Amino acid sequence: MTGVRWGLWIIVGVTAGLFGLFAYQLTQPKDEFVESAMVGKQMPDFDLPAASATRPGLATGDLADGTPKLLNVFASWCIPCAAEAPYLEELERNGAQIVAVAIRDKPEDVDRFLTIYGNPFTRIGRDDISEVQLSIGSSGVPETFVIDGKGRITHQHIGDIRAEHVPMLLRELKEAGA
Amino acid sequence: MKKLISLIMAVSLLTPLPVTAQDTMPPAPLAYQQLDDPAQEAEARDLMHTLRCLKCQSQSIADSDAPMAGDMRHQVRSRILAGEEPEAIRAWLVERYGDYVSYTPTVSSTTWPLFAIPVLLLAICGFVFASRMRRRS
Amino acid sequence: MIAEIGLIALWLSAALAALQLLGAVAGVRDDKSDIAALVRPAASLQALLCAIAFVALLWVFAITDLSVKLVASNSHSLKPMIFKLSGAWGNHEGSMLLWITVMAVAGGAIALLERRLPEKTMMATLGAQAFVGLGFYAFLLLSSNPFERLVETPIEGNGLNPLLQDIGLAFHPPTLYIGYVGLSVAFSFAVGALLTKQVTPEFARVMRPWVLAAWIFLTIGITAGSYWAYYELGWGGWWFWDPVENASLMPWLAATALLHSASVLAARDALRTWTIMLGVIAFSMSMLGTFLVRSGILTSVHAFAVDPERGSFILGLLILYIGGALAVFALRANTVAEGKRFALLSREGALVVNNIALSAILGIVLLGTLYPLLTEAFDVRVSVGPPYFNPVGAIFFLPMLLVMMVGPLLRWRMDSPGRIQLPVMIALGAGFATLVLVFLFADVTILPWLGLGLSIAVGIASFMPMRGRSLRRAPLSTWGMCVAHFGVAVALFGMSADSAFQQERLVAADVGDVVEVGPWTATLDAVAPVAGPNWTAMQANIRVRHGDGRDRPAKPQSRSFWSPAQETSEVALVTRWNGQLYVAVGNQAPDGRWQLRLWWKPFVTFIWYGGLLIAFGGALSLVGRLATDLRRREAVRKGNERRQDMAELHA
Numbered sequence: 001m002t003g004v005r006w007g008l009w010i011i012v013g014v015t016a017g018l019f020g021l022f023a024y025q026l027t028q029p030k031d032e033f034v035e036s037a038m039v040g041k042q043m044p045d046f047d048l049p050a051a052s053a054t055r056p057g058l059a060t061g062d063l064a065d066g067t068p069k070l071l072n073v074f075a076s077w078c079i080p081c082a083a084e085a086p087y088l089e090e091l092e093r094n095g096a097q098i099v100a101v102a103i104r105d106k107p108e109d110v111d112r113f114l115t116i117y118g119n120p121f122t123r124i125g126r127d128d129i130s131e132v133q134l135s136i137g138s139s140g141v142p143e144t145f146v147i148d149g150k151g152r153i154t155h156q157h158i159g160d161i162r163a164e165h166v167p168m169l170l171r172e173l174k175e176a177g178a
Numbered sequence: 179m180k181k182l183i184s185l186i187m188a189v190s191l192l193t194p195l196p197v198t199a200q201d202t203m204p205p206a207p208l209a210y211q212q213l214d215d216p217a218q219e220a221e222a223r224d225l226m227h228t229l230r231c232l233k234c235q236s237q238s239i240a241d242s243d244a245p246m247a248g249d250m251r252h253q254v255r256s257r258i259l260a261g262e263e264p265e266a267i268r269a270w271l272v273e274r275y276g277d278y279v280s281y282t283p284t285v286s287s288t289t290w291p292l293f294a295i296p297v298l299l300l301a302i303c304g305f306v307f308a309s310r311m312r313r314r315s
Numbered sequence: 316m317i318a319e320i321g322l323i324a325l326w327l328s329a330a331l332a333a334l335q336l337l338g339a340v341a342g343v344r345d346d347k348s349d350i351a352a353l354v355r356p357a358a359s360l361q362a363l364l365c366a367i368a369f370v371a372l373l374w375v376f377a378i379t380d381l382s383v384k385l386v387a388s389n390s391h392s393l394k395p396m397i398f399k400l401s402g403a404w405g406n407h408e409g410s411m412l413l414w415i416t417v418m419a420v421a422g423g424a425i426a427l428l429e430r431r432l433p434e435k436t437m438m439a440t441l442g443a444q445a446f447v448g449l450g451f452y453a454f455l456l457l458s459s460n461p462f463e464r465l466v467e468t469p470i471e472g473n474g475l476n477p478l479l480q481d482i483g484l485a486f487h488p489p490t491l492y493i494g495y496v497g498l499s500v501a502f503s504f505a506v507g508a509l510l511t512k513q514v515t516p517e518f519a520r521v522m523r524p525w526v527l528a529a530w531i532f533l534t535i536g537i538t539a540g541s542y543w544a545y546y547e548l549g550w551g552g553w554w555f556w557d558p559v560e561n562a563s564l565m566p567w568l569a570a571t572a573l574l575h576s577a578s579v580l581a582a583r584d585a586l587r588t589w590t591i592m593l594g595v596i597a598f599s600m601s602m603l604g605t606f607l608v609r610s611g612i613l614t615s616v617h618a619f620a621v622d623p624e625r626g627s628f629i630l631g632l633l634i635l636y637i638g639g640a641l642a643v644f645a646l647r648a649n650t651v652a653e654g655k656r657f658a659l660l661s662r663e664g665a666l667v668v669n670n671i672a673l674s675a676i677l678g679i680v681l682l683g684t685l686y687p688l689l690t691e692a693f694d695v696r697v698s699v700g701p702p703y704f705n706p707v708g709a710i711f712f713l714p715m716l717l718v719m720m721v722g723p724l725l726r727w728r729m730d731s732p733g734r735i736q737l738p739v740m741i742a743l744g745a746g747f748a749t750l751v752l753v754f755l756f757a758d759v760t761i762l763p764w765l766g767l768g769l770s771i772a773v774g775i776a777s778f779m780p781m782r783g784r785s786l787r788r789a790p791l792s793t794w795g796m797c798v799a800h801f802g803v804a805v806a807l808f809g810m811s812a813d814s815a816f817q818q819e820r821l822v823a824a825d826v827g828d829v830v831e832v833g834p835w836t837a838t839l840d841a842v843a844p845v846a847g848p849n850w851t852a853m854q855a856n857i858r859v860r861h862g863d864g865r866d867r868p869a870k871p872q873s874r875s876f877w878s879p880a881q882e883t884s885e886v887a888l889v890t891r892w893n894g895q896l897y898v899a900v901g902n903q904a905p906d907g908r909w910q911l912r913l914w915w916k917p918f919v920t921f922i923w924y925g926g927l928l929i930a931f932g933g934a935l936s937l938v939g940r941l942a943t944d945l946r947r948r949e950a951v952r953k954g955n956e957r958r959q960d961m962a963e964l965h966a
Contacts, residue, residue, distance in 0.1 A: 008641075008644065008645055008648060011592075011641065012641055015637060015638070015641065018685065019630070019633065019634050019638075021685070021688060021689060021692060022606070022612065022630050022633075023630060025612045026610060026612060026626050026630065028691075028692075034232050034278055034279075034696070035276070036274060036275070037272075037274055037275060038273075038274055077202065104203040104249075105203065106202065106203065109202070128203055128206070129206035129253075130206075130245075130246060130249035130250075131249075131253070133249075134249065134271075134274065135274065137274035139232040139246070139275065140232075140233065140246075204904055204905045205902070205910075210821050210901060210910045210912075211821060211822075211823065212820070212821050212822075223819065228700065228701070230700070236555065236557045236558065236700075237548075237555065238555075238700070238701075240550065241550040243549070243884070243901070276696060277696070277697045277698065278696040278697060280698060281699070281700025281701060281702050281703070282702035282703065283697055283699055283703055288690055288693075288695045289686075289690075289697055291686070292682065292683070295678075295679075295682055296679055296707050296710065299675045299678055299711075300675070300711075303671045303672070303711075306671060307671060
């Protein structure tokens with residue numbers, strides 16, 4: 001009988017633990033974002049051609065020129081990317097240097113997008129097969145990375161930038177510059 | 179089955195399935211193209227079946243039409259073609275996305291119970307069986 | 316009006332469930348009590364009322380009564396009738412009503428038919444059934460009312476997701492639900508027997524057919540769901556160890572273990588507490604599965620839309636019922652003697668191994684499914700998938716199969732190795748030969764290799780219990796066991812053969828190109844657009860030929876639905892006795908070529924044939940046992956009559 005009682009207590013314990021876990025998880029907001037594990041690490045090596053006639057392409061060397069930058073991962077076919085365009089411009093007006101990688105995009109589409117929604121970028125790399133996106137651990141568009149002057153990733157913002165994110169990203173940039 | 183139930187859920191919860199905007203780019207060269215060497219292709223396939231599609235609901239990149247899954251397949255195949263070891267490719271992805279990207283949990287500080295508990299279960303099974311048998315009159 | 320009738324019927328059944336519970340409580344105290352006499356009628360009437368409520372829901376869906384909120388948000392006047400009806404359960408509220416209905420009908424059936432157990436035990440059982448039912452009535456009526464009216468009637472409904480408009484899908488959920496909820500009977504019997512300290516062989520015999528019936532539906536449901544995923548997802552996979560799949564597998568594992576332990580209890584009066592425990596666990600797994608799916612804590616994609624209130628409600632029910640059952644168990648476990656001991660080499664010894672292994676597999680599936688949830692609480696995200704479940708599950712599954720070969724051959728109580736030596740040797744020999752042949756002529760990874768050998772061995776061994784018996788006179792339930800075990804071997808063979816010998820070809824093909832995959836030659840003749848009622852598609856017209864055989868058509872489509880906008884891949888399956896050719900067409904490349912995906916999957920169909928054989932074996936067994944029961948009842952009746960006649964004669 002002691003065997004049965006022991007087994008029973010184990011089952012009761014496990015069940016109670018599970019219920020606790022479920023209750024806890026029910027109260028937690030569920031985010032489906034996959035965070036990059038590259039935050040805090042050096043940008044990997046890459047050299048992308050220009051995605052638009054209006055701006056040069058983007059290579060690793062461009063990200064280690066001493067000035068911290070925002071790296072915006074976007075695409076002309078992505079609706080939230082259009083939604084965040086005004087806030088990227090606001091960031092640029094506040095002195096942020098923004099470079100971009102266009103994912104799976106044709107130059108003419110990128111050009112049209114930039115004409116409509118504005119072009120706050122200094123450089124735009126063309127990533128047709130999501131190579132750079134994969135190598136920095138980004139899992140969707142839009143995402144925005146903060147890169148310090150030495151080419152190290154210091155912060156990742158997933159999803160479109162909204163008004164409330166602007167001061168936060170400026171602060172991250174400032175910290176990256178320090 | 180999974181898709182079925184998630185569909186029922188999607189419908190029951192009055193949520194349209196997420197309509198993602200489609201890009202117009204052709205898939206990456208090796209997304210839908212097998213490697214010529216069957217041995218290399220087999221290596222790539224085995225690896226792809228154990229990598230998670232980050233944009234899908236629990237599917238491996240080998241089971242998905244998502245463009246990002248296609249790009250990941252291209253990465254895997256092109257790296258295999260370049261002579262990289264499958265486990266090195268997995269490590270490369272884990273370095274970027276964490277353990278989440280790999281369906282094969284490795285023993286680590288966060289996953290050891292996944293391996294300890296089955297061993298414990300095995301021990302308990304053996305113990306229960308032995309004790310029930312020995313106590314026979 | 317119809318909707319109101321449904322709602323009233325539902326409230327009345329809830330009231331009857333309350334009455335049933337009260338009566339049962341009185342009945343357990345004193346089975347002569349007046350109110351206890353109401354328990355069985357209450358249960359039967361409840362079944363009737365729930366059926367009326369369910370028919371009312373079907374009715375409002377059939378006539379597309381858009382003033383009912385559920386209809387407006389899930390249906391559309393221009394759908395085919397069959398999908399209007401299936402729309403009734405293709406949503407949360409409707410499926411919960413189906414849940415309640417199955418539960419009430421099962422409870423009513425026990426109340427009407429089951430007279431073999433002591434009345435007090437039956438009272439406790441029906442009381443438990445009513446108690447569990449009440450929680451779900453509360454859930455349905457308070458938070459998920461399916462008959463809610465809209466203030467303003469919309470002109471048209473929202474429609475049903477086009478992908479749900481599939482004939483297989485229409486009947487898949489009810490099948491699974493009957494299985495899930497049918498297990499509530501096992502739960503109630505277990506609680507009833509425990510409360511009244513009547514854990515007897517008779518209890519096991521009474522419970523067994525009910526569990527068997529639920530288990531048959533569960534088996535069919537899982538098999539059909541797997542086939543659906545296989546042809547609908549477009550990449551040839553048939554099991555992904557996805558949380559939602561696991562949620563359906565766990566009750567099945569528990570129910571399978573329960574069926575086997577119940578036969579030990581029925582035949583040998585052993586494994587009493589264990590059987591009770593499994594009865595509780597089986598239905599707990601059904602509820603857990605429902606919780607995981609409905610609360611959305613595991614499936615992240617749709618999580619944002621999930622009502623946390625519903626999740627909390629179901630969690631509350633889980634805690635109440637599982638916690639309650641465990642409490643009863645803790646209080647009463649000591650009063651139930653464990654029953655007889657037995658020898659290693661005996662039927663019950665083998666069944667104990669089966670139970671331990673199935674429970675361990677259940678534990679592993681549970682662990683692997685919930686582990687990501689656990690680490691998420693610590694902000695670590697991990698994925699557990701096939702590379703974990705397959706080998707770890709196999710550690711317990713493969714030895715279990717070995718025992719499955721031997722078990723049915725053994726006698727109860729004790730047996731000698733000599734008696735079963737020959738049949739076991741034949742089966743093992745065949746299995747070993749298979750292993751050697753596969754090893755010599757094919758390059759196969761270890762798990763499929765072992766699976767192939769074991770499936771042959773188990774397949775042969777499964778009919779060995781018939782050796783030396785008159786095939787006609789062997790009981791139907793023995794045939795059922797043999798067929799079900801054979802089904803396991805067939806399914807395992809299909810799984811192993813598919814993993815071991817599958818051939819894959821992914822190509823970009825021009826019209827006129829010839830593609831070879833395994834023994835097949837496929838010619839792409841044309842790609843042309845076709846239009847359906849609510850979709851358009853590009854259809855590839857492909858001629859396929861096996862070896863030198865005749866040409867057969869394969870017409871896969873890449874479909875675009877427009878409401879809601881969604882793309883699906885409609886695969887073409889060309890079936891031979893020894894496997895299937897699986898053809899899917901993807902997008903057009905910029906150079907005009909079409910993406911074709913072809914798989915030659917040897918013996919893949921055996922997976923589902925096996926599943927159906929398992930269910931068929933269960934059905935044979937069920938019919939056999941019911942027939943035996945009827946005969947026994949008849950004999951008892953005749954015996955009584957004769958005794959009465961004798962008594963009269965003497966008088």
